[in-house]
Amino acid sequence: MAKNKLLRMDNVGIVVESLDNAISFYEEIGLKLEGRATIEGEWAGRVTGLGSQHVEIAMMVTPDGHSRLELSRFLTPAPISDHRSAPVNALGYLRVMFTVEDMDELVARLMKHGAQLVGEVVQYENSYRLCYIRGNEGHLIGLAEQLGHK
Known part of the structure; x- marks a missing residue:
């Protein structure tokens, strides 16, 4: 019997209070809105185990097209x-991490959108600058800037 092979990771789901605020925040990081939809009905509840549900979702995609965040607002x-x-x-699930080009500039912009630095920006050897922030919805987000790589 052939072993099932993993093809890819499709997305990470994040539940939010305000879909519009979360979309604008992740767009500020650099993700693009791929689409919005409303999911409802008994079929969806059979997948999630929640029964009948009504959920607004937005799919955000990274610039390289390989990674996605599914933002969900449960009504x-x-x-x-x-x-x-x-x-x-x-x-449990902890955070999402993004690699960015100019961490200081991005952190300054994100703070104007309600983000808060969790600890501080630190440098790991001569490889990366790293930090954790809490976004405008309170979610933990990691940022990494690779040093010497543009």
Whole structure:
């Protein structure tokens, strides 16, 4: 019997309070809006285990076209828990990390959109500058700038 082969990772899902705010924030990072849709009905609830649901989604794609974020705003059922203030060492999904060209310029722009630096921008050897921020929806986002690579 042939072993099933992984083809790709399609996306990472993030639940948000405001789809418009999240879209504008991730566009500021450099992702592009690929599309928006409303998902509802019994068929969707059979996938998620939530029963009948009504969800607005937006698919954001990185400039290289290889990675996507699926932003979801649940109208019904309403979100029942909030993990956004969990610390970096909490169990479960933690953060999304993006490689960027000019971290200082991007962090300054993102802070104007409500982002907060979690710790500080640090340099790892002669390879990367790294930081974590909380976006305007409170999600943890990692930024990495490769040094000596333009």
